[in-house]
Amino acid sequence: MTTAAKKNTGAFRLNMVSRKTESVFHLILGLFALACIIPFIFVIIISFSSENSIRQIGYSFVPSSWSLDAYRQVFNLGDALWRSYFNSFFITIAGTVLSVTMCVLYAYPLFRKDYKLRGFFSFLSFFTMIFGGGLIPTYIVCKNLLGMSNNYAALIVPMLVSPFNIIIMRTFFQTSVPFDLIEAATIDGSGEYTTLVRVILPIVKPGIATVALLTALGYWNEWFLCLLYVTKRDLYPLQYLLMEMQRNAEFLARNSSMIGASGAQAVASLPSQTMRMAVVVFIVLPIACAYPFFQRYVVAGLTIGSVKG
Amino acid sequence: MSMARTGTRPEHIRPRGGASAMRKKTFWLTTMMLPATIWLLLIRYLPMFGIVMSFLDYKLPTRKVPFPLNLLKSPWVGLKNFQFLFTGESLTMIRNTIGYNALWIVLGLLISVAFAIMMSELSRKFLAKTYQTMMFFPYFLSWVVVSYFLFAFLDPTNGMLVRSQRAAGAAAVDWYNTPAYWPYILTICSLWKNTGYSTVLYLSAITGIDRSQYEAAAVDGATKWQQTVHVTLPHLKPMIVILLIMNVGKIFNADFGLFWSVPMNSAPLYPVTQVVDTYVYRAYTSTGNVGMSTAAGFLQNLVGFICIMIANGIVRKLDADSSLF
Structure with a gap:
């Protein structure tokens, strides 16, 4: 049937839905698919619209005039923006490296059938998926006991270990590493760490890529940790900067009449609407560019994780 | 695992060197x-030990009595902290959490299984692949970003919907202050962001089905619909069940970002946007x-x-x- 489908020229449709049905499918799926990316395109258009156009016709897919002002403003933000961009990249990279290392080191013994404590450690990580202490106790432990407040650790450490990723990684080990290989390496006198790094890791590279991508996405999109633990502007990641801009804008817009002259001044110096949209573009762009390439890995990982999880 | 536990290990996992x-x-x-x-x-x-705090009148740590010790200074109050459960506010948030989750589990399941089946029937694989890539995209965005996407349509002064309502001569809806619309808006946002993900999951399960089963069914005269019901769905069942368990287990957990940043933390909307997670956070930060x-x-x-149990x-x-x- 598959070959027939490939050779399908329209006249010959073996065991396939009718042409009419297929067009309906195309219509439904196509519309939804478009709806999934149109908001992003809309935001890009807004970021290139001129303030004038927005005053006249509001946000529109066809602005009356275009302008690069938003991007000029973004670059004029200077330190605040670049600092946040740096923070986002730093948190993402450091977090991913640490997290993936810990994940591989935890998942590998779990996959070893000859490891005695495997049942215990499986339970240790799995149980945290179904029960926990809740937000406030976790917050108090992290902040008061472990000193995570206004530092990079607060933005990295609370997300380091994910039982979900451990399961994905363990499954990759199970499906791609033959046990004889470990046996052979052990007979050759290779230590456990040497075996893992020299023999096993090269085989599970796709698994590592998958887990690394999922983790990196998690860190890139993170803002809740910043909301909880960080008040220092220097440490804001991009996502949080964006959220804060919105909050400030609204606060000032609501209260400008009360604050008087200084308020009016503050409103005038506000990040403009288009500029905030430009920051959104800055956040989404790295994902949108890399996405078509990493999608394959993420699909593989999520499929494994959700089925075995 | 069971092999390693039994006494008679197969040769290859018996330890060497004693x-x-x-x-x-x-x-x-x-x-x-x-x-x-x-x-x-x-x-x-x-x-998890911190759960004990829910039975205490918690005293904040001071310099003299630092963190774990202040717990000893906090008097035991029994179930007093659970009294909030009997206020109207908490009933609303419980209703919202469970209601939204239940609705989205059912809708999400139906829509994504339907989408996956449709996708698998498309003859132009390139287009199917393109749809999949586009649909999966929102999954990779944060709720903060999504809230800006929505804002572009609903912003009270410049939003596209608001402007077109005015252009049509109608009164513009003040979206961020009108609770009635938000159950729909939140549902659309949640489905918009997550449908692509679950569609991809189901699609990969469908691709794994042996094609010869469909051929056999077709030879026996089964229509495409009958093939879907008797071949595709039974194969998807294990995955549907697993995802259902996971989702039902999380029925009391809401997506904080969706309920907090998408409605822009707008107070008039709390009756329809307050869920357990936002309630905990707001209760802690405000009081x-x-x-x-x-x-x-x-x-x-x-x-x-x-x-989940x-x-x-x-x-x-x-x-x-x-x-x-």
Whole structure:
């Protein structure tokens, strides 16, 4: 049937839905698919619209005039923006490296059938998926006991270990590493760490890529940790900067009449609407560019994780 | 696992070099587990003891009485912290949490299974692939970004919907102050962001089905619809069941970002946007009431735990192979 489908020229449709049905499918799926990316395109258009156009016709897919002002403003933000961009990249990279290392080191013994404590450690990580202490106790432990407040650790450490990723990684080990290989390496006198790094890791590279991508996405999109633990502007990641801009804008817009002259001044110096949209573009762009390439890995990982999880 | 536990191990996993080599191996493998184990103990297990705070009148730590010691100074108040449960506000948030989750589990399941089946029937594989890539995209965005996307349409001064309402001569809706619309808006946002993900999951399960089963069914005269019902759906069943258990287990957990940043934390919308997670956070940040917000979080986890156990138990009764544990 598959070959027939490939050779399908329209006249010959073996065991396939009718042409009419297929067009309906195309219509439904196509519309939804478009709806999934149109908001992003809309935001890009807004970021290139001129303030004038927005005053006249509001946000529109066809602005009356275009302008690069938003991007000029973004670059004029200077330190605040670049600092946040740096923070986002730093948190993402450091977090991913640490997290993936810990994940591989935890998942590998779990996959070893000859490891005695495997049942215990499986339970240790799995149980945290179904029960926990809740937000406030976790917050108090992290902040008061472990000193995570206004530092990079607060933005990295609370997300380091994910039982979900451990399961994905363990499954990759199970499906791609033959046990004889470990046996052979052990007979050759290779230590456990040497075996893992020299023999096993090269085989599970796709698994590592998958887990690394999922983790990196998690860190890139993170803002809740910043909301909880960080008040220092220097440490804001991009996502949080964006959220804060919105909050400030609204606060000032609501209260400008009360604050008087200084308020009016503050409103005038506000990040403009288009500029905030430009920051959104800055956040989404790295994902949108890399996405078509990493999608394959993420699909593989999520499929494994959700089925075995 | 069962093999390793029984006395008669197959040749290839019997330890070589006797007990000392075995001990050495266990030792080195255990050192690998250490970093993540320490993390789990500190950040996941230690807070579980913090649940005790939901029965205390929590006193903030001071310089003289630092963190763990202040717990001893906090008097025991029994179930007083759980009294919030009997206020109207908490009923609303419980209704919202469970209501939205239940609705989205059902809608999400129906839509994504339908989409996956449609996708698998498309003859132009390139287009199917393109749809998939486009649909999966929102999954990778944060709710903060999504809130800006929505804002572009609903912004009270410049939003596209607001402007077109005015252009049509109608009164513009003040979206961020009108609760009536938000159940729909939140539903659309949630489906918009997550449908692509689950569609991809189901699609990959469908692709794994042996094509010869469809051919056999077609030879026997089954229509495409009958093939879907009798071949595709039974193959998808284990995955549907597993995702259902996971989702039912999380029925008391809401997506904080969706309910907090998408409605822009707008107070007039609380009656329809307040869920357990936002309630805990707001209760803590506005009143600083540690005891009560811990109690709310504890209930959330307890109910989640019970739900997942029940769901898994039912599934194990019906079909042991599909159960989670």
